[in-house]
Amino acid sequence: MNSRLIAVSLRSLKVQNVSVVGSGLMGAGIAQVAAQTGHNVVLNDLNDAALGKAQKGIEKSLGRVAKKMGDEGAKFIEDTMSRITFTTSVEETAANADLVVEAIVENLAVKQKLFADLEAGASAKCILATNTSSLPVSAIGANLKDTTRFGGLHFFNPVPMMKLLEVIKANDTSDEVFQAMLDWGKAMNKTTVKCIDTPGFIVNRLLVPYLMEAIRLVERGHATKEDVDIAMKLGAGHPMGPLQLADYVGLDTCKFILDGWHQEYPDEPLFNPVETLNKLNEEGKIGMKSGEGFYSYK
Numbered sequence: 662m663n664s665r666l667i668a669v670s671l672r673s674l675k676v677q678n679v680s681v682v683g684s685g686l687m688g689a690g691i692a693q694v695a696a697q698t699g700h701n702v703v704l705n706d707l708n709d710a711a712l713g714k715a716q717k718g719i720e721k722s723l724g725r726v727a728k729k730m731g732d733e734g735a736k737f738i739e740d741t742m743s744r745i746t747f748t749t750s751v752e753e754t755a756a757n758a759d760l761v762v763e764a765i766v767e768n769l770a771v772k773q774k775l776f777a778d779l780e781a782g783a784s785a786k787c788i789l790a791t792n793t794s795s796l797p798v799s800a801i802g803a804n805l806k807d808t809t810r811f812g813g814l815h816f817f818n819p820v821p822m823m824k825l826l827e828v829i830k831a832n833d834t835s836d837e838v839f840q841a842m843l844d845w846g847k848a849m850n851k852t853t854v855k856c857i858d859t860p861g862f863i864v865n866r867l868l869v870p871y872l873m874e875a876i877r878l879v880e881r882g883h884a885t886k887e888d889v890d891i892a893m894k895l896g897a898g899h900p901m902g903p904l905q906l907a908d909y910v911g912l913d914t915c916k917f918i919l920d921g922w923h924q925e926y927p928d929e930p931l932f933n934p935v936e937t938l939n940k941l942n943e944e945g946k947i948g949m950k951s952g953e954g955f956y957s958y959k
């Protein structure tokens with residue numbers, strides 16, 4: 662292909678219409694930032710209750726952004742919300758999308774089924790991407806007819822505040838699709854890093870073992886959880902200490918990631934089960950969202 666044709670094909674993958682599937686913590690944040698940065702957004706979930714909750718959450722988060730804008734704030738919220746359509750229809754979600762970002766439950770079979778449905782309704786040029794934290798990206802897209810249009814876009818919680826986007830090249834992701842995902846990250850005002858499809862990519866591969874080591878350190882009685890958190894905030898400049906951050910991410914999410922990796926890599930000691938994490942999960946104390954984890958939020 663000559664350079665002019667390559668330029669045309671790259672331009673043709675420019676992303677303006679973004680669909681987000683899953684309107685929970687991450688999906689609502691991705692939809693919000695996409696709308697804030699001028700994209701037309703379709704946000705999909707299984708039922709109206711989930712979409713209603715997402716709408717309220719987005720309005721609240723936009724309120725936090727808008728309060729720094731003075732008189733422009735109200736119009737900013739109105740304009741941003743007007744760019745988001747809420748739907749439970751997969752057909753509507755796929756129909757006009759240039760890019761679909763999936764942020765549903767962390768379950769391989771459920772994600773694979775969703776992508777088959779999305780591919781059936783999407784245009785041939787539509788890019789399909791997953792926000793998975795811990796599953797192999799290539800496995801999620803393995804059953805697609807066109808695996809070259811598929812990759813990973815891994816955002817961080819809270820999406821409106823965290824400036825990073827990991828862009829993951831899966832086994833078959835084409836160069837054009839990878840470049841379009843990187844370009845879209847910039848259009849979302851995120852800084853992008855390039856990743857290959859390895860467990861945890863960059864951030865979670867380092868962050869999850871660190872969080873688990875912090876819990877193990879407290880289990881050994883080497884320091885209190887409060888002192889570990891103070892130490893990492895003031896000694897390493899982290900915005901949250903590791904036990905606070907584990908509560909923030911969700912102890913269920915931490916356990917799910919660790920268990921999956923332990924099963925896949927039983928000889929890696931960094932992925933070994935952590936007793937306190939299992940116990941808190943059994944007690945339903947899964948962090949901030951449940952009102953209690955390592956700390957109480959009641």
Ligand code: CAA
Nearest residue numbers: 722725726794816817818819821822823865900901906910
């Ligand atoms: N929407 C909009 N604005 C928000 C917001 C949201 N959801 N959350 C926080 N903010 C804004 C607040 O309005 C506030 O703005 P001002 O300072 O202008 O008033 C500002 O952010 C700071 O918020 P707070 O004062 O409430 O608290 P903070 O200073 O501790 O910041 C934080 C909150 C941004 C979450 C910060 O503590 C932080 O960066 N924590 C670490 C988070 C982190 O590491 N996330 C990654 C988790 S791992 C992951 O996501 C990957 C995975 O796969 C599991």
Ligand code: NAD
Nearest residue numbers: 683684685686687688706707764765766767792793794818
């Ligand atoms: P969440 O539970 O807050 O939201 C998931 C949403 O998906 C729910 O509203 C649920 O109703 C919906 N859903 C489930 N199946 C669906 C389907 N078939 N079609 C449409 N909607 C469906 O979860 P979350 O924390 O936002 O995580 C979503 C994804 O993002 C997961 O893959 C997770 O690993 C990843 N992720 C999470 C974090 C985090 O810190 N929580 C960070 C980065 C990535």
